[in-house]
Amino acid sequence: MSSGAWSRPAFNLSLAAWRRIRGRNREPIGGALEARFYLAGGIFSALATLQNRLYLPTLNRLELRPPLFLVGHWRSGTTLLHELLALDDAFVAPSTYACFNPHHFLLTRYGAPSAERVTRPTGDITVSASSPQEEEFALLCMGATSPYEAFMFPSAIHRLEALSDPGLFEPAQAQSWSDAMTWILKATTFIQGPEKRLLVKSPTNSFRVPTLSTLFPGAMFIRLVREPCAVFASTLGLWQSMWQRYALTPPPHQDMLIERILETRLAMERKLKNSMLKLPANRVATIRYEDLVADPCGVISHLYERLGFGDPSAMLPKVSAYMAQNSRRTAQSTADWSPLVNARWSELFDEFGYVPGKRPS
Numbered sequence: 001m002s003s004g005a006w007s008r009p010a011f012n013l014s015l016a017a018w019r020r021i022r023g024r025n026r027e028p029i030g031g032a033l034e035a036r037f038y039l040a041g042g043i044f045s046a047l048a049t050l051q052n053r054l055y056l057p058t059l060n061r062l063e064l065r066p067p068l069f070l071v072g073h074w075r076s077g078t079t080l081l082h083e084l085l086a087l088d089d090a091f092v093a094p095s096t097y098a099c100f101n102p103h104h105f106l107l108t109r110y111g112a113p114s115a116e117r118v119t120r121p122t123g124d125i126t127v128s129a130s131s132p133q134e135e136e137f138a139l140l141c142m143g144a145t146s147p148y149e150a151f152m153f154p155s156a157i158h159r160l161e162a163l164s165d166p167g168l169f170e171p172a173q174a175q176s177w178s179d180a181m182t183w184i185l186k187a188t189t190f191i192q193g194p195e196k197r198l199l200v201k202s203p204t205n206s207f208r209v210p211t212l213s214t215l216f217p218g219a220m221f222i223r224l225v226r227e228p229c230a231v232f233a234s235t236l237g238l239w240q241s242m243w244q245r246y247a248l249t250p251p252p253h254q255d256m257l258i259e260r261i262l263e264t265r266l267a268m269e270r271k272l273k274n275s276m277l278k279l280p281a282n283r284v285a286t287i288r289y290e291d292l293v294a295d296p297c298g299v300i301s302h303l304y305e306r307l308g309f310g311d312p313s314a315m316l317p318k319v320s321a322y323m324a325q326n327s328r329r330t331a332q333s334t335a336d337w338s339p340l341v342n343a344r345w346s347e348l349f350d351e352f353g354y355v356p357g358k359r360p361s
């Protein structure tokens with residue numbers, strides 16, 4: 001068995017997760033890799049069984065406050081807002097350690113590292129084990145249906161919406177997804193305090209607003225938008241970097257990836273817009289990434305007032321300090337993509353108030 005099969009980066013999938021993903025993605029992979037996922041999956045599943053025996057009765061009795069969901073297409077600024085709002089002690093967010101180790105993080109949390117920071121595969125920010133993280137990775141590792149299986153099997157990018165929206169799942173599949181989502185959020189509040197409001201961020205939730213509103217009555221949503229050309233260029237880089245790190249089969253030609261990005265964002269934004277229009281105005285908000293970067297304290301104050309979160313003055317100095325310590329990476333060039341994006345995403349320029357060919361100040 002090759003040493004590379006054991007050392008390469010991989011997600012911590014339970015045995016059930018791996019079997020379900022393989023059932024949808026039958027492309028051949030190396031035997032050593034296959035064996036690794038089955039062996040590791042068995043260990044993770046055993047840990048999950050022990051963890052559930054110890055904690056599931058308590059979690060089932062736990063009542064959640066209505067969560068705040070940060071939604072918007074990949075690379076639209078959801079991570080920045082997630083990091084900033086998490087500075088408020090009134091919020092609690094799933095941690096990186098929990099999301100990548102959902103099978104045992106309740107068992108091992110006291111020994112979990114918290115200080116070391118590493119750079120994300122996208123190369124834009126550093127994260128630690130205690131950083132707020134996308135709960136989508138926990139769903140993937142636990143075996144709930146997730147579009148992030150496309151990071152491992154690139155052909156799954158053709159099924160992103162079908163893998164994202166529980167409204168499109170078979171009943172048993174939808175129930176499994178709801179159970180996993182509820183579990184990771186309850187486990188998070190169990191550790192950090194049930195009196196706090198959950199702060200949940202994942203671009204994939206942009207497809208799920210109706211389901212999330214039903215599953216968590218009173219849930220609130222903040223939609224992030226960003227200049228379309230910047231989103232396109234950065235999303236292209238995201239998929240390429242994640243495939244370089246995690247893909248088990250050869251990625252498709254770049255032309256196919258480009259087309260999928262163009263199609264998927266339109267589908268996501270249309271569904272997200274329509275879903276949010278059906279919710280009460282005091283439970284939704286939309287902000288532009290460029291405004292958040294230019295005036296983070298002003299935007300945060302606006303959100304607190306609109307959504308009724310109270311006085312943010314105590315945490316605004318933390319926001320200023322964070323922005324001073326974490327300078328934004330210089331934006332990559334979008335010139336090569338402007339004609340294509342301007343033509344295919346014209347409705348997004350109109351809706352979000354951007355001008356084609358003009359970079360927002």
